[in-house]
Amino acid sequence: MSIHHKINYIEIPVKDISVTKAFFSAVFGWEFVDYGHDYTAFTGAGIDGGMFSAKQCVSTDNGSVLVVLYSDDLATTQAEIEAHGGKIVQDVFSFPGGHRFHFCDPCGNEYAVWSDK
Template structure:
């Protein structure tokens, strides 16, 4: 499959690069590469991106796009997020076809996790 005109990189602000890096390593197993004191790049199985040092944060309340993770065990993923220092900002709720919750990582960026409903 061609990567031509496909999304292949995403960037987020982060005021605490070290805490953000540790969080995503612990919860999702991301690997990171440091590019100086103000930028870290990440890789996972699907998407690559980075975090740049900034006091800004990505939040749907401010019109930001929302990256959504998939989980086969929603409650277990939620517990991992909380154990790693993330905070749940929208508890688990149902929607047609699934359930999800929103969380904030240590630098204040909002993400979500969803799980498909199993009959």
């Protein structure tokens, strides 16, 4: 498959890079490479990307793009998120094809997790 015109990399603003790295490493197993104090690249997320220091948070209330992660087990993933300082902001709900919930990481960025199981 050609990568021409495909999404290749995403960048996410974060309030605290070290807190965000610790959260995503512990909960989702992502790996990071720092490029200075204000930028880190991540791998192991399904698509590579980076996180940069910012004052803003991503939120669907603000019209932000929503990064949606997949899980084989929503309940376990939700428990891990909460155990590592994340906050559930929308409980599990059904939609055609599966179930999902929304959460904020410890710095306030909103994400979702879905499953077809």
